[in-house]
Amino acid sequence: SSPEGDASADSKPKSKTLQLALVFGLWYFQNIVFNIYNKKALNVFPFPWFLASFQLFVGSIWMLILWSLKLQPCPKISKPFIIALLGPALFHTIGHISACVSFSKVAVSFTHVIKSSEPVFSVVFSSFLGDIYPLKVWLSILPIVLGCSLAAVTEVSFNFQGLWGALISNVGFVLRNIYSKRSLQNFKEVDGLNLYGWISIISLFYLFPVAVVIEGSQWIQGYHKAIEAVGKSSTFYIWVLLSGVFYHLYNQSSYQALDEISPLTFSVGNTMKRVVVIISTVLVFRNPVRPLNALGSAIAIFGTFLYSQVTAKKAKKPEVEKQN
Numbered sequence: 277s278s279p280e281g282d283a284s285a286d287s288k289p290k291s292k293t294l295q296l297a298l299v300f301g302l303w304y305f306q307n308i309v310f311n312i313y314n315k316k317a318l319n320v321f322p323f324p325w326f327l328a329s330f331q332l333f334v335g336s337i338w339m340l341i342l343w344s345l346k347l348q349p350c351p352k353i354s355k356p357f358i359i360a361l362l363g364p365a366l367f368h369t370i371g372h373i374s375a376c377v378s379f380s381k382v383a384v385s386f387t388h389v390i391k392s393s394e395p396v397f398s399v400v401f402s403s404f405l406g407d408i409y410p411l412k413v414w415l416s417i418l419p420i421v422l423g424c425s426l427a428a429v430t431e432v433s434f435n436f437q438g439l440w441g442a443l444i445s446n447v448g449f450v451l452r453n454i455y456s457k458r459s460l461q462n463f464k465e466v467d468g469l470n471l472y473g474w475i476s477i478i479s480l481f482y483l484f485p486v487a488v489v490i491e492g493s494q495w496i497q498g499y500h501k502a503i504e505a506v507g508k509s510s511t512f513y514i515w516v517l518l519s520g521v522f523y524h525l526y527n528q529s530s531y532q533a534l535d536e537i538s539p540l541t542f543s544v545g546n547t548m549k550r551v552v553v554i555i556s557t558v559l560v561f562r563n564p565v566r567p568l569n570a571l572g573s574a575i576a577i578f579g580t581f582l583y584s585q586v587t588a589k590k591a592k593k594p595e596v597e598k599q600n
C-alpha cells in the first residue's frame with residue numbers, strides 16, 4: 277500500500293499532501309488528548325497495568341466493530357500472519373506498558389524527553405544486528421544522550437522507575453520496529469489500520485494476564501479511592517474511556533501515516549509530536565520546569581533532529597537511483 281512514486285501518486289500530489297497533513301494533525305492532537313487523560317486517570321488511580329490493558333481492550337473492540345460493520349475490510353487471517361505478529365506485538369506490549377509505568381511515576385513531559393532518545397536505541401540495536409553507521413550518525417546521538425542526562429538530573433519529578441520505564445519503552449518500540457520490518461515482509465498488503473488492530477488484540481492477550489498477577493489484587497480498593505478523589509464516578513469513567521479511545525486513535529493515525537511515508541520521516545514526525553506533547557502537558561499539569569531541565573530537553577530534541585538529518589542524507593541515494 278505504499279505509493280512508491282507511482283503514476284497515481286504523481287497525478288494528485290496536492291490531495292495526498294493534504295491528506296497526510298490531516299493524518300499528522302490528527303496523530304498529534306489525539307496523542308495530546310491521550311497523554312492528558314491517561315495522566316489524569318493515573319493521578320487518582322495509579323495502576324498503569326490496568327490502564328494499559330484497558331487501552332488495548334478498547335482498541336480491540338474498536339477494530340472488531342469496524343470489521344463487523346464492514347467499515348474497514350477485515351484482512352484474511354492466516355496462521356503465518358498471526359505467527360509473524362507474535363514478536364512485534366510482544367515488543368509493542370513491552371513498549372506500551374513500560375511507558376505507562378513511567379507516566380505513573382514521573383511528569384509526562386519527562387517520560388517524553390527520555391523517549392525522544394529512541395534513535396539512540398535504534399542505532400545501537402541495529403548495529404548489534406549488523407548495520408554499519410558512519411561516524412556522523414554516532415556523533416549525532418551524543419547530544420541526545422547528553423541532553424537527556426542533563427534533563428534527568430535536573431528533573432523535579434525524577435525517580436528511577438520513571439526513568440527506567442521510559443528507557444525500556446524505547447527498547448521495546450525499537451525492537452518492535454526492527455522485527456516488524458523483518459517478519460512482516462511477506463504481508464505488505466495488510467494496511468496500517470489492520471496491522472495495528474491485530475497488534476492490539478495480540479498485545480491484550482499478552483498484557484492482561486500479567487496485569488492481573490502484578491496489581492489485580494489492588495484494583496477494587498484503588499477504584500473506590502479514585503471515585504472518592506474525583507468526587508463523581510462518571511468523571512473518572514470518562515477520563516479512563518478517553519485515554520482508551522485516544523490511545524487507539526493516535527496509534528491508528530500513526531500507522532496510517534507510516535503507510536505513506538518513510539520510517540525516517542516518521543521518526544522526525546514522532547519527535548515533533550513529543551515537543552507538542554511536552555509543551556501541552558507542562559501547561560495543563562503546571563509542572564515546575566528548571567531552566568537547566570528545559571535546556572537539557574531542548575538539546576536532546578535538537579540531537580534527534582541532527583540524527584534525522586544525517587540519516588536522511590544517507591538514505592537519499594537509493595531514492596535518486598530509483599527515480600533515474
Ligand code: 3PG
Binds near residue numbers: 373376391
Ligand atoms: C504508550 O503508552 O504506548 C506511550 O504513549 C507510547 O508513546 P509513543 O507512542 O509516544 O512512543
